[in-house]
Amino acid sequence: MSERTDLNPGPGEAAAALEPTPAAEGAKEAPATRTRRSPALVTGSVLLGLIVATALVSLFWVPYAPEDTTGGRLTAPGLPHLLGTDKLGRDLLTQLMTGARIALEAGLGAIAIGAVLGVCFGLAAGFATRWLDDTLSTLLDVLIAFPTLLLAMLMVAARSASLSSAILAIGLAMTAVVARLTRILVKRVLAQDYITAARTSGTSWPRVITGHVLPNIWPTLVVNLAQQFGLAVMAEASLSFLGLGAPPPNASWGRMLQEAQATVFTAPTGVIAPGVLLVMLVVGVNLIADGLRDTLDPTRRRTR
16 A cells, blocks of 8 residues: 555645645734724714713803893794794704703713712622611612602702702712612622632722722723713703703703793794704713623623
């Protein structure tokens, strides 16, 4: 039998084996795996970016003064009022631009209050003794069961109707939600073996919090706070619609909707315009939250 049965290649075969094939060259030059951009994150960023740009422009320029009523009642869209005027003769574009700033202020202010207080209470509950943890958990459950909007209405009614009162009320109402989530996340992290190893090695609790707990819980908290931002904007619009938000001449989108409901058929722009912007802002923030969840959660990235 002349057929070779040994496993050692001949000189020609060895040279051929050492020569790189086109597929191998392509594999060597192939770039590292590229992270796919989340379509939800991109779309949400565009929608939110438009609202933020409008709010920033309103800080330096608006077509008319917010209290200017010389435009005529219920003027149709056109020149010189691009979106027309309301029943008092105020320029709608000016009110929409001012309302964008108020909506962002309300959302950011409420989230800041809810995040700071909620994380502090959640950390306290996560590290507390059993009886104190049970007490705080029961209190948080009661606050969460109480309707957020109703709690905000009671707090605003007890104080004066202003934007600061609305922000404070919404932020305090959202503190319980953030605190309960923080408590759950902290308990989950403290049950890990590396926390036990860190404590065994002499690491203090403050260093455990800053070095292990907070870095592991912040991705989930960021996603939740992004969702709470949209709820805060809706709550502020609801309070303004009821007359408990920013007083005139502040042009909140909720107040614009309330003032234009009587002329919805004769001048629909006064209802459509603030409603569309409100939907854009809330949908944009929710899409960003969904995109952040995909980006920050490695398990979701692997399954896509």
